[in-house]
Structures are given as structure tokens and as C-alpha cells.
Amino acid sequence: MNPVVKKKKALVVGCGSIGQRHARLLGMREDVCLSVCDPIETNLINTCRQTKVDKRFKDYRKALEECPEFVFICTPESLHAAIAIAALESGVHVFCEKPLADNLSSAGKIIDAVTKSNKLFAVGYVLRYTKAYRTIKSLLDKKIIGNVVGGQVSLGAYETLINAKTDCYLNQPWSLILTYTHEIDYLRWFLGPVSRTVGMHAKLGEVEKKVDPNVVGCVLQFDTGAIITLYMDYIQSPGQRSIMLIGDKGKIFYSTMENLVVVYKDKAEPFKTIDVAEERDNSFIEEHNQFFRASKNQINSIVDANDAFETLKTAYSLIDSLK
Ligand SMILES: NC(=O)c1ccc[n+]([C@@H]2O[C@H](COP(=O)([O-])OP(=O)(O)OC[C@H]3O[C@@H](n4cnc5c(N)ncnc54)[C@H](O)[C@@H]3O)[C@@H](O)[C@H]2O)c1
Incomplete structure (x- = not known):
């Protein structure tokens, strides 16, 4: 007989x-009893169609009265602070989608609430759980390309605007940068703190959903001195991500188009080629596993509130330079 979970x-x-x-993957777990909350009935119905749901709510305050142990905040970022603070004050472990908040003042209030609670707080920078980004991090830590001096990274993601169930990205100022703090997060993870940012922005292209800006190009300098150019747009469809990192002992290339991490050393042929293809759900499942493990062992989350706050500060220093 199976033990009772x-x-x-x-x-x-x-x-x-x-x-x-998140709901589909959590509802599939044997060790989770899932409730969901959304003010829009269709979104609740569609969620319940995909997975096993115990209770559903339209108001998060009512849902918190039922004393969940874990809350996953997946609303537009302008609501992260209010919901996160209410959840922490009710004694719940919180997983909050990125970015931490839509502005630094609200993010600071989350930090205060996390400090006052003894609850776990994790932020959903899911790229850190992917095979591709873990592989690159491990190669960098092993100094396979020596010390990174610079590089280029890019992101294109028009589908984000198409797939959203609300107009949150269209209404959120600087949404391209706030949404794709993913890129700032993983670069900080790879290379350490950012010391300077400069950039340019534009509203371009014949596209139906057009936010301002929908094209951003910038340069980040890290405390190590390394200089990375970062290009982002809400134009490319299908979307893509790419990375080229240059070290004093070689180069690393990665693109979501090929799903290969390729290392070059002192020859024209690759020194190493690593297949990093995987199902998109894998990284989210790993993110959930780590969050639940962290709550049990009382260890820190991989991306905690302070870490996500630093990423948001870098994003706002870039936004200030664009203004
Ligand atoms: N980690 C990732 O890969 C990833 C991917 C996409 C989005 N995100 C982040 O997740 C968040 C949501 O993005 P999305 O693309 O799912 O947006 P979305 O517009 O598709 O979904 C937002 C949902 O929040 C609901 N909502 C609004 N107000 C609410 C309230 N008061 N209580 C409960 N629900 C409420 C909306 O009805 C909608 O269903 C954003 O912060 C975004 O940056 C992260």
C-alpha cells in the first residue's frame, strides 16, 4: 500500500x-491541495479545466482566510506588493512571480514585511532552473573561459503581449524592462553586481500590440569591469534569447533557436557543445520542488526578496538613464 502523502x-x-x-503543474502534484483565485470567471474556469482544484476564489483576501500554507502570486506586478504583504502577515510562505514589484517603494515594503515575518519568500526568476542557464553558470564558475570581459545578450518576446490574459503589459510603464528583468537577474547571477547602466529606447515596428518603448538597447558594466550589451524587444515572433560571453580564455555561445551551449577556446572548432534542450515545464517543476524543499529545511530560496530587489534597482537605474 502507498504511504499516505x-x-x-x-x-x-x-x-x-x-x-x-503554475496551477496546472501544482495541481498535478500528489502532495498539493490546490486553491486558485482570480476575479475573472473565464480564467478560473480555464484553470480548473486543466488541473485538479479544491477551491476557487475571486478575492485573495477571502482565499487567505482559508489559511493556505503556500501562496503563488501570479498577478500583474502592480499588485505583487499588496498581495505579498497580506500573505506574509497571514503567516504564509510566498512565491512571487518576477519582478518583485513595479516600483522600488513597493518592493521596499515587501522587504520590510519579509523581515518581520519568519516566512520563506522566493521570486520566480525561472531561467535559473533551466538546463541552459545552469550549464552556463557552471562553466563560468569553473572558469572554462577564464575571466569574462564582455559580451552581448538579446531577448525578443512579442508573444508575451499576445499570450497575456489582461492588458497588464500594455498598461505597465517600462514593461519591457520590468518583465525582462529576467536578463538582468541572470547576468547578475553569472557576473555579480552591476555598477553602471546606459541605454536607448524606441517605439517601432508595424505590430498590433505596441508598448512604449518596445525596443531597448543598453550597456551594463559590472563591478568586475566586464561590459555587456543587452538588446530587448517586444517585436520578435517567435521570440528568442541569445547569449555570447567573452572571456580571456574563450567564448560561450547560446541561443534558444539551437538549444546548444557551445564553448570555444583557442581553436576555430568548438571545444565543447552541450545539448540543453528540455520541456519548458521542467524548469517550473524544479522551481516548485526547490521552493517546497526550502520551506521544509528552512534554507534560503534561490532568489530571495533581497536578491530580486537588487535586480529591480538595476532595472530602475537603467530606466532613469533612459529618461
Ligand atoms: N517567470 C516567467 O517566466 C513569467 C512568465 C510570464 C509572466 N510572468 C509574470 O507573472 C505575472 C503575471 O503575468 P501574466 O503574463 O500571467 O499576466 P496575465 O495578464 O496573463 O495574468 C494576470 C492574471 O492576474 C489576474 N488578476 C488581476 N488582478 C487580480 C487580483 N486582484 N487577484 C487575483 N488575480 C488577479 C488577472 O485576472 C489575470 O488572470 C507578471 O508579474 C509577469 O511579469 C512571469
């Missing part, structure tokens, strides 16, 4: 594009 009470707040993915 004690179910954790989890609540997903915000059942839009990413909330439905």
Missing part, C-alpha cells in the same frame, strides 16, 4: 498566462 495547502493568486501554468 500529507498534502500542502497551496493557493495560486492570478490565473492568467503564467498562473495557469
